[in-house]
Each structure stands twice: as C-alpha cells, then as structure tokens.
Amino acid sequence: AQTVTQSQPEMSVQEAETVTLSCTYDTSENNYYLFWYKQPPSRQMILVIRQEAYKQQNATENRFSVNFQKAAKSFSLKISDSQLGDTAMYFCAFMKHVGLTGGGNKLTFGTGTQLKVEL
Amino acid sequence: EADIYQTPRYLVIGTGKKITLECSQTMGHDKMYWYQQDPGMELHLIHYSYGVNSTEKGDLSSESTVSRIRTEHFPLTLESARPSHTSQYLCASSGFSTSGRGAQYFGPGTRLTVL
Numbered sequence: 001a002q003t004v005t006q007s008q009p010e011m012s013v014q015e016a017e018t019v020t021l022s023c024t025y026d027t028s029e030n031n032y033y034l035f036w037y038k039q040p041p042s043r044q045m046i047l048v049i050r051q052e053a054y055k056q057q058n059a060t061e062n063r064f065s066v067n068f069q070k071a072a073k074s075f076s077l078k079i080s081d082s083q084l085g086d087t088a089m090y091f092c093a094f095m096k097h098v099g100l101t102g103g104g105n106k107l108t109f110g111t112g113t114q115l116k117v118e119l
Numbered sequence: 120e121a122d123i124y125q126t127p128r129y130l131v132i133g134t135g136k137k138i139t140l141e142c143s144q145t146m147g148h149d150k151m152y153w154y155q156q157d158p159g160m161e162l163h164l165i166h167y168s169y170g171v172n173s174t175e176k177g178d179l180s181s182e183s184t185v186s187r188i189r190t191e192h193f194p195l196t197l198e199s200a201r202p203s204h205t206s207q208y209l210c211a212s213s214g215f216s217t218s219g220r221g222a223q224y225f226g227p228g229t230r231l232t233v234l
Contacts, residue, residue, distance in 0.1 A: 105213045106152075106167065109161045111161045
C-alpha cells in the first residue's frame, strides 16, 4: 500500500514571494505518477501539476514547479511570485501506473497543506 | 475547468431519508470515482468504476451504493441517511484520452448535512 505524507498542515507566504510545500511518499512501485491538486475555499479541486516517475526532469507549469527526488521519495511544490488567488488547500497525490488494460487510476492523497497568501 | 457536474451542491435532510447524489461528465471518460472529504481533511475513495456496469468499493468503507448504467453518469445513493453521513462528497473522472494521463478531474462537490 502507498502512503503520502504532507508534514505542513498550514503555511503562509507574502504576496510575490516564493513558497515550497513538502510531500513525501512511500511505495515499492517503480512506475507511478505524482500530482499536486489545489482546492480553493468552497471551490472545485483542480490539477496543478503532474510528474511521471520515469522522467528525471522536474515538471513545470508557469509559476508552479516541482522538485522530484525519486530516491528520497520526495515531491515538493514550489510556487513562485505567490498571488492572493493561490490561497487554497494543496493536496499531494500518488497513483500507481497500471497501463492501458489495468484497473482504475486510484489516487492516494496526503492530508493537505493549507496555504494562505497575505498582502 | 473540466466538464464534470454534481447536483445538488448543498443538501440538508433529516435522518432516515433516501438520497441520491448526481454526477455527470461530458468528457467521455471511462473511469469515475466518488470521494468523501470532511472539512479541511484529506479525500477518501469510497467507490470507483472502470466503465459501464463496473463498480468497486474504495478504500473507505461506506454505506452508500453506486451504479454505472451510462458512461457519463455515476450516481451515489444512501438508502437511509444518518448524521454520520454528514460530509462533502466529491465526484471525479479520468480517461486515457486525457492529455494528462492518470489525472483525475473533479466536480464541485455536494456538501451533505444530515440532521
């Protein structure tokens, strides 16, 4: 079974600053995906960024980037130039690679980090 | 945002009532999921479906049931609601045709309160 750990329940950052959210996971799998999801207050959960474990290059999406350390089983999210709209709960999630004929893409979520961006 | 819809968004009902939470997606995804989430907490998978007429229980035991008669529709039913069922229920879907392989796309959620 996989586990995902987010050790920072709450964080705050000043607008325009950079913040890093940490995530570690435990698995015996070699092929898998990692995700960061964002859940703004009373709004829909949206995908922020994804990383395929076989890719060494860290994923980047505009102001969001990850630091993926496969050997250390670490997957942190860096948000640059933080904006007020980044205020949300951020969830790290793991999915085992099951292939085209495999079963459902089940996600295992961490407990989340509540990020508050302040003026 | 992805095209996945949930109704109702908010529901307050009395104990013992039967309820159905609706979830529909227009992306043609073969896989769909139901999660339960208490405020400020992580998501727990309660049901999932690989396709039409295929449903499985998730990691968290739930008294709810689901059906998948059509690809786009994945309703969740509680035969007799209890206060312990008070929570937020999130529906999600995924498909291999999605550009972000493996990613699930979430609906807005239904916040259920059972009095």
